Amino acid sequence: MCLMLLGAVFISGQQWLVPAAAFLAVAGGLLWWSYRFAPASPGLRAACVGLKLIGLLALAACLLEPLWTRQRVKPGANFFVVLADNSQGLQIKDRAGTGTRGEALRALLVGPQSSPWQAKLDENFQVRRYLFDTRVQSTRDFSELAFEGRSTALASALKSIAARYHGQPLAGVLLLSGGNATDLTEGALDVAGLPPIYPVVIGSDDAVKDISVQKIAASQTVFEDAPVTIQGEVSASGYGGGNIVARLMDVTAATNAASAISNKLSGTTARLIAKQIVKAPKEGETAGFRFQIKPERPGLTFYRLEVAAEEDAEEATLANNSRTVVVDRGRGPYRILYVAGRPNWEFKFLNRALMEDDQLQLVGLIRIARREPKFDFRGREGESSNPLFRGFGNQSKEDTERYDQPVLIRLNTRDEFELRGGFPKVPEDLYGYDAIIVDDLEAEFFTPDQMALVQKFVSERGGGFLMLGGAESFREGKFQRTPIGDLLPVYMDNPPETRSPGQLRINLTREGFLQPWARLRNNETDEKKRLTDVAPFGVLNKVRGVKPGASVIATVSDEKNAVHPAIVAQRFGNGRVGAVLLGDIWHWGFKDEASHRDMDKAWRQLTRWLIADVPKAIDLQAQPRAGDPDNAVLLQIRAKDKRFLPIDNATVSVLVHKADVAGSNAVRITAEPSAREAGLFEAIYVPRETGGYQAQAIVTGENGAELGRAEAGWTSDPGADEFRSLKPNKALLESIARRTGGEMVPAGGLDAFAAMLPNKKAPITESWSSPLWHQAGVFLFALACFVTEWGLRRWRGLA
Secondary structure (H helix, E strand, C coil): CCECCCCEEEECCHHHHHHHHHHHHHHHHHHHHHHCCCCCCHHHHHHHHHHHHHHHHHHHHHHCCEEEEEEEECCCCCEEEEEEECEHHHHCECCCCCCEHHHHHHHHHCCCCHHHHHHHHHHHCEEEEEEECCCEEEECCCCCCCCCECCCCHHHHHHHHHHHCCCCCEEEEEEEECCCCCCCCCCCCCCCCCCCEEEEECCCCCCCCEEEEEEEEEEECCCCCCCEEEEEEEEEECCCCCEEEEEEEECCCCCCHHHHHHCCCCCCCCEEEEEEEEECCCCCCCEEEEEEECCCCCCEEEEEEEEEECCCCCCCCCCCCEEEEEEECCCCCEEEEEEECCCCHHHHHHHHHHHCCCCEEEEEEEEEECCCCCCCCCCCCCCCECHHHCCCCCCCCCCCCECCCCEEEEECCCCCCCCCCCCCCCHHHHCCCCEEEEECCCHHHCCHHHHHHHHHHHHCCCCEEEEECCCCCHHHHCCCCCHHHHHCCEECCCCCCCCCCCCEEEEECHHHHHCCCCCCCCCHHHHHHHHHHCCCECCECCCCEECCCCEEEEEEECCCCCEEEEEEEEEECCEEEEEECECCHHHHHHCCHHHHHHHHHHHHHHHHHHHCCCCCCEEEEEEECCCCCCCCEEEEEEEECCCCCECCCCEEEEEEEECCCCCCCCEEEEEEECCCCCCEEEEEECCCCCEEEEEEEEEECCCCCEEEEEEEEEEECHHHHHCCCCCCCHHHHHHHHHHHCCCCCCHHHHHHHHHHHHHECCCCEEEEEEECCCCHHHHHHHHHHHHHHHHHHHHCCCC
16 A cells, blocks of 8 residues: 655745845846856856855745645554454465464564554554454454454454444454455455455465365265266475375264264264375376275265375375265155056066165056956947946046046055056145156057156156157057147157067266266276176167257167167256166166176166156255355255145154264254245354264154154365465465555565555555754755765865
8 A cells, every 4th residue: 555645845944035035046147147157167057057056045045934734544543353264274384484373473462562553553544453254253462363263254343343433433444364365265255345354374385294185075876886986186385206195984973872882982973985096196287096886874964085105194284184075876666557458577676676775665566458448238228337337427528437447556665555546646645756767658548647657757746757769659559649748758650661670779978878877897998798698688679869958868770770869867956767678678687697687787877867866856066165164055945745746834854963973963953044035944053063963854743743864964174165275375375465555565564564554545544744944964965065065166176
């Protein structure tokens, strides 16, 4: 920041202006006359005349009584804030230093060297002193500095200071920090409303010896062999040429009593899952770790990535050597409704394959006869009901037993009442399933209302729908121009010629190779080799084409090398739709035992893809609030009834506990209804410790009956964010100083800064004046001019 206006000269003796001008004119004329014939060079004569005139001008100016006026800070009228960082990031010891950064900061604020500059500030300002980490705390003399704060909420602290002194004369803020803000996740700090900031950088740029986990993320797929991929990025400083060991630990707290008792001593469960060793990256670069794992349990699992040097070495800090990540595999069972027009091999093998996955439950509704067998009673012409029931009350045609209805068999139902009336007719019955599979069934099986309900099941409820290529599927089942046909990803009208294509060889498209659920091997080479060994198929439902936006996952080529779509998928509304156009998938498993295992695996992966992302009636989402200094988490619960309509008149409570500590006590909080969205309830939880957290939402209705539960997990790692970089962020501090009108202050220049601060711009100032004519320097300047002039003449022999 620049100094205030240097000042201005004010003439108080204006009555002497004419006499002073006359005096200078006479003196100038006499000097010119006296030096006109002097035996000297023209340059020497001009120099002597000029020196005498300057001296006389200085004396004449004193007659005008000039005053030097300027503005300065009015003592005691302005506030000034000294803001010191109290976070654990200052526990780092610089390589060239003898102590920690915190000790250096304490010496500046509490030691003997702090007295002069702080006393100077107290003379001119109302000084207010604060500490900050996750929040701002007032202090009297900085004796509370402990450097144990979980994070450096720099942006929040500056905004808090600006808000506290809004409308008051705040001259500026002296900020003592390393600048590694943990609450600036995106973009630069918004400096609107901030006073001038004067940063003092604590710490040096010298490289320290440290290993840090920069990032960790988990991605999930339905690839059965490795459904979860955990990736981490690690940086290193001072380990050139060495190796780094990364260990992936399962730290989910024990859920059974025996494990909980065994873990009481350590307080947590930590089981090694995988280990990798890589070469330490160069300065400014990162090394990557990639683990592919298959969780052993459904629901939430917490993993911690720990890194260290292969050879034991002392680091600047160990707080950034680990990060925790949560993986949610969902908690079933996921219920799939399989509807078929006749008993077939596909259901047999599909059912066997899904029985190996305890999270998938296949419910079958299979037609074993198109009409119920009856004796041929002679009835009236056009009568479809049983004549034996004629005359028993005023029964409608819908209430009397019919003998032209299909005969259905139910398999794997929850109870004797499920699907008792055949395919569901109302949302309450159908929306309880996560996906529908239709096989070898014509469109006439469904009523128009049922087909519209299936479409809403996918588009609005978000369920999955899959049609298999049986003898009466797709075009053969007359699904074109029906609500079910509208949601399928293929056009069924006017297909190409329908003669038998012969043997069909299957292959994945480029997009199919990119879909983990479509592959059975973990690399393209092995997958292509597997596809060449698959037994050829012989039944295909041909279609006119694929709808825009749909993806062809697999194709088949016939004996003439013509290529036809075999597996097609697309999004439809909130759900997913798939079409398997092959009609004899079961042929695949008859070749040998390995092929049978591959077929079972393919069915499981396809079904897992079908039910992935299907919403539950009760859903809980945990969203960390970006930039929040307390790392608060917003818990959002969406509650819907059996028709998937929002529930407003419900009571929602949330139980939160540490997920990586056995026997941790749960905290119960109440979620409040949101005004933004019907059926949305929200609560905020502030974690106090590092690690994994698990929340369970319990929704109860008006009558006190429980409507459902949902769970979610998240991790809190404020220490990892605090120690992400061990170098001071000078660039950020310089940007803040420049944009607020402040300036950088060196740690050794606090005395000079305190002395100059009263001359800088401030909200409240006062005028200050000093008489220039009453200064000894003016007369000494005039005397110096005369002496110099005499010296020149003496030197040239003129005096």
